[in-house]
Amino acid sequence: LRGHGYSDKPLTIDFHDYSQDLKELMEFLYIECATFIAIEMGSAVALDLVQRDPKKVSELILINPTVSGEGLPHERLFRKYAETIRTWSDSEQDKFLEKHLYYAKGKVRKFLKSVNDSAALLTDYEKNAVDQSFTDFELGEPLSEVQVRTLVIAGVANERIAPSESENIAELMPNATYELFKKSGVYPFVEEKEKFLKTVKSFMQRTTHNMDL
Template sequence: MFVEINGNQLAVEVLGPPDAPVLIALHGAPGLGSRAEPRESFGRLADTYRVLVFDARGSGESEGKPPFTHDQWAADVEGLRQWIGAEQIIVAGGSYGGFIAMEYAIRYPERVRAMVLRDTSPDHEHEKLSRENALKSSRVQVDVEKLDRIDNGRVRDNDDLRECWREILPLYDYNYDPAKVEEKVATTPYRYETHNYAFAHNIPNYDVKDKLPSLTCPTLITVGRTDWITPVSCSETIADLIPNSRLVVFEKSGHSPQIEEAELWTDTVRSFLAEVEAQQPA
């Protein structure tokens, strides 16, 4: 379905029982990501939770009215919370979706029941680490010009974004499968304007480290041991800064433990949220 939020049509799906606690899951990679990944990963919890997944403004099938700022994307999450009628939500996000989950929790702390983060970072320092990891990779030899264009938000059009995406995709998984890379290239929705804005304007100024100690919501932080783009050290920093947090590292995963160790990751999230629910007032 399409829902108008803050003057922009968003592609939204809602899974699970109407009277269950609401979990809003955010995809990563603005301009490349879509609701497909959180639907697959958090949809597994729809037996217990009311799971809302959506294409963010400017991504997937959603309308692309600017601005593509963290303020706007967080405000869109708040608009979805109001639309679904939940006093509080569990907010969940992976990769860039984790940036927005933290930004939302900082701006609307009274609305967050719990937070689940996956393979994300509290600032833009991961860019330096990921570049080092890409250039020293023994798996593939990365085209530096394509790496620079996608990292700096200078891709020329959707075709160029696709080719730059193909260049770095082999770095993501614990086990490299060229066929899976090509499948992902073929199924990704490309929105280069959104990607360029996020990487040229948002990321260079992104740093929420000073605000994370103020968060009081229970927080689960998950990360793959060989994540090249938001390495384990980034999650360790988040865990050190958020007081009521827990870090779990998945030893046989890269950037996507929700896929590469799906059963273990899902059990970990489910157990964490069950603990949160048990601590809620009757």
């Protein structure tokens, strides 16, 4: 996706550009239809693709999804505790906020060390372009119109996107099921890996019978 990873970094991005990027990538790779696994704001991109070209998506797996354009998740979490931490150093703030993001903190720290943080390479202008694209965006249709089979997973320890918000998304979608992971936060696929794989495999096997996870 533009603005992410090692893709192009335009200084102006429209939210709907992301789903177009996905369509073009699928066409380039000759992929007609796929299962999409998306986390947090990425869920809004996956839902936008479904609404724009439903034939491209066989099923959705949304992890801690949000479709709110009222501030980015990390901004919402900061505002929640701003009175306490606003004068602290960045490292002190990060250490405090970590307690409100993850359940299995040790597993997450190990995982994040293994991830190539390409976001750290962004200039302030490039980062602002990405942030602005997810601010005040709107999906084209109500979630009640999304017919694709969907699994919604939420981690109870994630305070930047409350499980209740993810559950509400599942309730609005006619073919969605909701799973709450009680020993996870932002990254259920890391914090409760075995349960996550078992849950996803069970969900996907209804569509893809010969699947090995």
